[in-house]
Amino acid sequence: MFIKPILRYQAREYSRPFISFFLVYSFIIGLIVLSQRLSPQDSSGNVNFVEIGSVILVFVCGIVSFRESFKFLSQNGITRKQFFVARLCSMALLSVVTSLFDLGLVAIGRIILPSAEDISLSKIFDTAYTPFWNGGNTLIRSAVYFLLLILGHLLFISLGFVIGIAYYRMNRIVKIIVSIGVPLLLFYGLPILDFVFLNGVIFRTLGNILIAAFGFSLPVPNPFIAILSLFGSTIVFFGLAWAMVRRVPVKE
Amino acid sequence: MNEITIQNVTKSYGSVLALDDVSLSFSENHIYGLLGRNGAGKSTLLNLITGRQFADSGNIRVDGQYAPENPEAQRKIFMMSEKNLYPTSMKVAEAFRWTSRFYPEFDRDLSASLSSRFGLDPKKKIKSLSTGYASIFKLITAVATRAPYIFLDEPVLGLDANHRDLFYRSLIEQYSENPRTYIISTHLIEEAANVIDQVIIIKNGRLLKDESRDDLLRQGYTISGPAASVDAYAAGRNILGSDTLGGLKTAYLLGECDASALPSGIEISHLDLQHLFIQLTNA
Numbered sequence: 458m459f460i461k462p463i464l465r466y467q468a469r470e471y472s473r474p475f476i477s478f479f480l481v482y483s484f485i486i487g488l489i490v491l492s493q494r495l496s497p498q499d500s501s502g503n504v505n506f507v508e509i510g511s512v513i514l515v516f517v518c519g520i521v522s523f524r525e526s527f528k529f530l531s532q533n534g535i536t537r538k539q540f541f542v543a544r545l546c547s548m549a550l551l552s553v554v555t556s557l558f559d560l561g562l563v564a565i566g567r568i569i570l571p572s573a574e575d576i577s578l579s580k581i582f583d584t585a586y587t588p589f590w591n592g593g594n595t596l597i598r599s600a601v602y603f604l605l606l607i608l609g610h611l612l613f614i615s616l617g618f619v620i621g622i623a624y625y626r627m628n629r630i631v632k633i634i635v636s637i638g639v640p641l642l643l644f645y646g647l648p649i650l651d652f653v654f655l656n657g658v659i660f661r662t663l664g665n666i667l668i669a670a671f672g673f674s675l676p677v678p679n680p681f682i683a684i685l686s687l688f689g690s691t692i693v694f695f696g697l698a699w700a701m702v703r704r705v706p707v708k709e
Numbered sequence: 710m711n712e713i714t715i716q717n718v719t720k721s722y723g724s725v726l727a728l729d730d731v732s733l734s735f736s737e738n739h740i741y742g743l744l745g746r747n748g749a750g751k752s753t754l755l756n757l758i759t760g761r762q763f764a765d766s767g768n769i770r771v772d773g774q775y776a777p778e779n780p781e782a783q784r785k786i787f788m789m790s791e792k793n794l795y796p797t798s799m800k801v802a803e804a805f806r807w808t809s810r811f812y813p814e815f816d817r818d819l820s821a822s823l824s825s826r827f828g829l830d831p832k833k834k835i836k837s838l839s840t841g842y843a844s845i846f847k848l849i850t851a852v853a854t855r856a857p858y859i860f861l862d863e864p865v866l867g868l869d870a871n872h873r874d875l876f877y878r879s880l881i882e883q884y885s886e887n888p889r890t891y892i893i894s895t896h897l898i899e900e901a902a903n904v905i906d907q908v909i910i911i912k913n914g915r916l917l918k919d920e921s922r923d924d925l926l927r928q929g930y931t932i933s934g935p936a937a938s939v940d941a942y943a944a945g946r947n948i949l950g951s952d953t954l955g956g957l958k959t960a961y962l963l964g965e966c967d968a969s970a971l972p973s974g975i976e977i978s979h980l981d982l983q984h985l986f987i988q989l990t991n992a
Contacts, residue, residue, distance in 0.1 A: 459780055459784075462807075462810040462811055463811075465810070466807060466810070525796045525797070526796075528794040528795075528796075529794060529795055529796055529799075529807075530811075531759075531760075531761055531794065532788075532790070532794040532795065533787075533807070533808060533811035533812070534759070534780075534783040534784050534786060534787065534811060534812070534856075535780075535783070535811065536760060536778045536779070536780050536783060537760075537778060538778060538780075539780055704763055706756075706761060706762045706763070707756070707761035707762070707794070709790060709791075709792035709794070
């Protein structure tokens with residue numbers, strides 16, 4: 458299907474932001490960890506959820522994954538289907554690389570800080586599902602954790618991708634309306650509506666859905682439910698992205 | 710058969726009909742001039758063939774294969790657009806390198822030699838190029854792809870006279886060495902007239918003319934002289950337009966020119982492509 462050169466081009470698009478992120482984020486995390494380690498007053502601080510950095514990176518990469526790439530590849534006779542398939546592969550590749558980066562960061566953090574009680578570099582999923590793995594196989598636990606990381610990254614990159622395509626398709630007026638209207642609605646309109654008129658039903662329901670989707674509604678939180686939910690949501694976002702891409706005109 | 714065929718293609722943007730039931734073909738190894746006034750539908754036609762937009766109805770085939778979203782068909786076409794579709798941070802040399810990966814026949818030596826002839830610096834970022842040099846960059850890329858069908862949409866936009874001359878000469882050179890189909894959409898008809906051998910004229914989204922340049926030029930002629938004599942001669946013929954100055958009149962006609970039947974006092978001359986185009990599209 459002539460995917461290799463397209464994938465190579467798209468992977469190169471991601472390499473620059475990833476390298477910048479790698480250098481800056483490693484430096485920041487290292488600085489925080491070392492400052493806490495070396496501080497005689499406080500050596501019990503926490504650097505939690507280090508994955509947040511790479512999640513933000515992949516989300517932003519998802520948003521900027523469409524416009525320039527699509528135009529350039531269209532200029533070179535690449536069809537929408539080729540573009541999309543290669544994009545899926547390049548996004549999966551970025552998710553694996555950023556997940557490995559997260560794992561590496563945590564591993565290095567633990568080498569620098571042997572005492573997890575002093576300062577812990579905790580992992581979102583690992584922390585949440587500790588009871589489930591009580592006494593379980595370490596290899597399987599690590600593999601599931603890695604898969605959760607990859608799927609988490611894929612979910613955010615696919616969400617960013619959908620937003621990027623939606624913006625590309627909008628005309629200038631709609632873009633302005635959406636850019637102002639959606640944040641207003643989400644951060645002001647919806648909370649006011651929910652708490653003043655609906656007694657918090659909307660946010661309570663959303664919270665319950667999230668809790669159930671990540672398997673936290675069970676007596677022992679189950680990571681495999683989270684895997685299914687993340688995978689399903691990613692499929693939905695990519696499906697939505699394809700529906701928007703398949704007939705999109707190349708805007709000049 | 711090696712050709713691009715367009716059958717009954719219609720495309721509209723909202724209430725504006727850009728192409729109305731257009732059928733034509735581009736045969737291999739010809740240089741076509743795709744002519745039309747602003748908004749006639751030339752770029753729309755090229756965008757539909759290259760799959761950048763989708764037709765409302767009709768059929769487009771490249772060498773017999775259905776063209777839209779067909780990788781095999783699309784790899785036979787390269788379109789130099791008037792607008793820049795290259796990433797803002799990309800350098801000229803990078804663009805050549807990447808294009809060579811998508812078009813395996815891309816001639817790196819040719820792109821280097823043409824860059825040198827046109828004075829294009831490959832280390833420059835594409836976005837920093839002037840309008841003229843941006844056109845030169847896109848032209849070199851298009852020619853170097855060696856795609857069987859090369860579309861040039863406003864190829865000489867912003868080029869000075871020397872560069873335009875160099876472009877036309879380079880095009881002829883390349884065409885002689887490696888014949889392929891070039892489709893040139895331009896408003897500078899006078900200059901392009903020496904290069905093209907087939908003429909396609911689109912007017913208000915409809916195909917007006919599709920024939921060889923020589924055949925078309927043979928049909929267009931001007932008669933001038935006293936208004937009454939010109940009117941008498943032109944009566945019953947296909948009059949494209951006329952100009953009157955005092956008692957003198959010039960009429961632009963299309964059809965077979967019978968010089969032997971000319972009344973005395975009337976002069977006859979053939980129309981060049983640009984004037985013929987103006988009369989055809991004004992009519």
